Amino acid sequence: xxxxxxxxxxxxxxxxxxxxxxxxxxxxxxxxxxxxxxxxxxxxxxxxxxxxxxxxxxxxxxxxxxxxxxxxxxxxxxxxxxxxxxxxxxxxxxxx
Amino acid sequence: xxxxxxxxxxxxxxxxxxxxxxxxxxxxxxxxxxxxxxxxxxxxxxxxxxxxxxxxxxxxxxxxxxxxxxxxxxxxxxxxxxxxxxxxxxxxxxxxxxxxxxxxxxxxxxxxxxxxxxxxxxxxxxxxxxxxxxxxxxxxxxxxxxxxxxxxxxxxxxxxxxxxxxxxxxxxxxxxxxxxxxxxxxxxxxxxxxxxxxxxxxxxxxxxxxxxxxxxxxxxxxxxxxxxxxxxxxxxxxxxxxxxxxxxxxxxxxxxxxxxxxxxxxxxxxxxxxxxxxxxxxxxxxxxxxxxxxxxxxxxxxxxxxxxxxxxxxxxxxxxxxxxxxxxxxxxxxxxxxxxxxxxxxxxxxxxxxxxxxxxxxxxxxxxxxxxxxxxxxxxxxxxxxxxxxxxxxxxxxxxxxxxxxxxxxxxxxxxxxxxxxxxxxxxxxxxxxxxxxxxxxxxxxxxxxxxx
Ligand SMILES: Cc1cc2nc3c(=O)[nH]c(=O)nc-3n(C[C@H](O)[C@H](O)[C@H](O)COP(=O)(O)OP(=O)(O)OC[C@H]3O[C@@H](n4cnc5c(N)ncnc54)[C@H](O)[C@@H]3O)c2cc1C
Ligand code: FES
Numbered sequence: 345x346x347x348x349x350x351x352x353x354x355x356x357x358x359x360x361x362x363x364x365x366x367x368x369x370x371x372x373x374x375x376x377x378x379x380x381x382x383x384x385x386x387x388x389x390x391x392x393x394x395x396x397x398x399x400x401x402x403x404x405x406x407x408x409x410x411x412x413x414x415x416x417x418x419x420x421x422x423x424x425x426x427x428x429x430x431x432x433x434x435x436x437x438x439x440x
Numbered sequence: 441x442x443x444x445x446x447x448x449x450x451x452x453x454x455x456x457x458x459x460x461x462x463x464x465x466x467x468x469x470x471x472x473x474x475x476x477x478x479x480x481x482x483x484x485x486x487x488x489x490x491x492x493x494x495x496x497x498x499x500x501x502x503x504x505x506x507x508x509x510x511x512x513x514x515x516x517x518x519x520x521x522x523x524x525x526x527x528x529x530x531x532x533x534x535x536x537x538x539x540x541x542x543x544x545x546x547x548x549x550x551x552x553x554x555x556x557x558x559x560x561x562x563x564x565x566x567x568x569x570x571x572x573x574x575x576x577x578x579x580x581x582x583x584x585x586x587x588x589x590x591x592x593x594x595x596x597x598x599x600x601x602x603x604x605x606x607x608x609x610x611x612x613x614x615x616x617x618x619x620x621x622x623x624x625x626x627x628x629x630x631x632x633x634x635x636x637x638x639x640x641x642x643x644x645x646x647x648x649x650x651x652x653x654x655x656x657x658x659x660x661x662x663x664x665x666x667x668x669x670x671x672x673x674x675x676x677x678x679x680x681x682x683x684x685x686x687x688x689x690x691x692x693x694x695x696x697x698x699x700x701x702x703x704x705x706x707x708x709x710x711x712x713x714x715x716x717x718x719x720x721x722x723x724x725x726x727x728x729x730x731x732x733x734x735x736x737x738x739x740x741x742x743x744x745x746x747x748x749x750x751x752x753x754x755x756x757x758x759x760x761x762x763x764x765x766x767x768x769x770x771x772x773x774x775x776x777x778x779x780x781x782x783x784x785x786x787x788x789x790x791x792x793x794x795x796x797x798x799x800x801x802x803x804x805x806x807x808x809x810x811x812x813x814x815x816x817x818x819x820x821x822x823x824x825x826x827x828x829x830x831x832x833x834x835x836x837x838x839x840x841x842x843x844x845x846x847x848x849x850x851x852x853x854x855x856x857x858x859x860x861x862x863x864x865x866x867x868x869x870x871x872x873x874x875x876x877x878x879x880x881x882x883x884x885x886x887x888x889x890x891x892x893x
Contacts, residue, residue, distance in 0.1 A: 347570050347673060347692075351612045353490050353586035373487035378585045385673050386570045392818040396672050398570030400815070400853070402577035402584075403481070404474060405558040405702075407848035407884055408815060417541075418886045423474075425487065 347385040347398055348378060362414075362431040370426045377402070377409055377421035380432065387411055387421055389437020397437075411435070444767055445547060447472065447535065449527050449705060450554035452480020453504075453749050454741025454756035456512045458552050461760035463518050465769050470520040470546065472527055472537065478512035480556055480741075481576065482749045485509060486584055497583050499608070500644055504749070529880035530708045532736075538885060550736050550763050553705050553724075554756060555743035559601075559696035562803050562857050566668030568815050571692040575601040578694035579608065588614040590692025594677045596620035596665045598797040599698030600748075603648040606657065616657050617690050620679050622697070624662035628796045645796075660686075664800065668693050698797055699746045700856060704878035706744065709737055715871040718790060719745055720799050721856070722875040728780045730759030738762055751786040754779045803857070804864035813861065814854040816847020824858060825865050833866040834874040835859055848884045851876045 356371040363383060370379030377399050380387055386396035387409055399409035402422045409421040414431035446462060448455045451473035459471045477485040483505040486497065494502040515521065522539065529536035530551075537544045559574035566572065573581070573589045575597060581587045582605075592615035595606045606619045652659055666678040666685060678687040706724035707713070712733035713722040726732055726739040740759040741752035758779040761771045807813075809822030823842045832838040835845065835858060844858045845851030851858065855876045862873040 348581060348585075348587040348589060349591045349614070351582065351586055351588050351614060352492060352496075353486075355491075356489055373489045373585075375585060378581075378587055381570075382587070390568070390815075390818065395568060396570050397568060398673075400568075400572070400577060401558060401574050402580040403558060404883065405849060405852045406815070410848075410884075423476075425476075 345385055346383060347381040350382060359426050359428050361426055361429065364433055372426075374426045375422055376411060376419065376424045376426055376430070376432065379426040380411075380421065380434075384434075386434070388435045391438055393440045394437035445470070445549045446552070446763055447546065447548040447550075448552040448554060449473075449535075450480065450556055450741065450743065451475065451478040451512060451521070451523070452554060452556045452741060452752060453483060453508055454554035454556070454743075454752035454759075455480070455552070456508050456515070457753045457756035458554060458740055458760040458763075459515050459519055460511050461757045462763065463515060465764050465771070467764065467767070467769070468519045469552075470522065470548075471515070472522045472525050472535075472546075474524070474526045476524055478521075478523070479505065479508055480752075483508045484580065484584055486586075490586065492586070501749070504753075508753075526883060527705060528882055528885065530705045532709070536880070541886060548736075550738070550766070551709075552730075552738045552740055552756075552759050552763065553709075553732075553743055554739075554741045554752070554759075555702040555705055556752075557699040557701050557742040557746055558852055560599075560698050560700040560856050561696050561853050562800065562860070563807070563811055563813055563815075563821075563854065564665045564668060564695070565808070565811055566670065566674075567695075568812060569668055569670050569674050570672065571670065571674030572668055573692070573694050574696040575599070575605050575694045576696065576699075578692075579605045582608055582612055588612070588692070589694055590674065590690070591615050592617040592690050593692040593694060594618045594620065594688060594690045595694045596622070596663070596677070596679065597695040597697050598622040598800070599696065600645065600793065600797065601696070601698075602797075603645060603652065605694060606652055607648040610652060610655060610657060616652070617688055618658040618660060619652060620663040620665065620677075621659065621661045622664055622800050623797050627798050628661075664806075665695060697799060699742065700852075701745060702743050702852075704850065704882040706732065706737070706739060707878035708880055708882070709734060711737060711739070713875060716745060717871075718794055720870065728758075728783065729762040729776070730755055731762055747783070747786055747790055751783055754782050754786075758783070804860040807857075807861065813857060814844045814847055816849050816853075817843045819844045819854075821861055824861050828862050828865040833862060833868055835862060835876050836874055838862060839876065845876050850878065850882065 446469040498505040525539040711724040738759040740755040
């Protein structure tokens, strides 16, 4: 279930991407964080306890939103715009 | 154009006005900013293709926002403007940049550091749950993405952003269940004399609060966050008020305690730092003109002490005038003096704000040993207290021993809280537990991030 709720700017063109192997839809101009959290309620599991995390500062400061793309790039989800065809697989984090 | 290399880091109100001032005198600076578009935090622009008008995004501040955006646009063709570029290291004559996964080095003769601020955070149980964000984050979600961090939402903490963000959410159609103001009503009355020096800012704050009350939003004062509960995401929030615990269901919480300056670059450059009781933080020393302790380094805007956006514009211009003066270029001395007077006046107003939104000094004593202090390395308050009891009463020593402040965010989120815990546990004053040092890269680089990278 989505974490964020869209309130405005709903008329933007759709962008297709792939989330955990499933087709997903975002809107042009979404950050990766917005794109993911309008579909699901976490970005990843935390590094040390696999607790769900969904970012915190949205301004590139907390570093709690790094995700790995299929092409091997690691990016900060809050400061990276979604691109058509992007493939994101959420990392489960490390079990304690 | 002059051949001296002047570089400005940060394209918020401070950096943009600095660039404008230099260009007017024929000096074309390099303007570097991590953001996609100029404007900084308060005047952050929505991505291309969004259509809300400035009034909807910036409210009372729409005309100032427009002015900065137009100024930045005009400058773009006259200077070397580099958006989406991070300065991740700095030394006496060179900056290390990262842009689109490419590294570059940039030399400079004079440097204006205008790096702005981020939210100041004090952890609360449950603060790592999805749905918990800073107040600044809540505003960015709305302003930059047209999204609410959840619905219904509760806002808590203190600082000018608290009522502003709650108002912006309610206006945009989100259900704001409650505003939990850490400050009591009496704090705000005591602050009035200072606040009255800037009646328009005071009027805005009162307006947001009155609007929220008139629109049926519950506003609680003297309310301290106790806990945010939920299984895999936020389900409810609990707070304490006058010794009684209350709770409310909600799906998101936005909270923070005013702002903290981004000082890492000034630190790497070797600027001298001084303790600021008002900011409750170590800040790079700057004089009235924005000159730092280093000959070629100038400081402007919230990155060297929180004074707000209007002051940032003035400080940016003033610092640029100082650069020009130091290059031997004649400037309008009366203008420089006027800017300094304006800044001094805002500084006095800041005093009032600090009383209206006081720092919750009792936070550390109340923090439970099990509370997650550092969200990067998942260090708990008790682990820090252990090393303090074993003698590590300096923040850098404590960091080496228990890793607090050593994670990816370099203490941006936990540093203020860690200092409070050390001071409380050791009995030292907050200004004698040392200053958390910055390290390059000041933000993780994409190629070497994460425990397995
Ligand atoms: C999220 C947030 C929201 C805010 N909203 C409001 C508001 O609505 N109303 C209000 O009155 N005040 C608000 N404030 C306070 C206001 O932002 C500041 O007073 C004002 O923006 C300060 O301007 P500045 O130019 O000093 O810094 P900023 O506007 O913060 O600009 C600094 C710029 O520097 C860039 N930068 C920093 N470090 C680096 C680096 N190493 N490399 C490259 N670029 C870098 C940043 O990306 C940013 O664009 C807000 C603050 C925050 C953090
Ligand atoms: S959410 Fe904090 S860095 Fe992205």
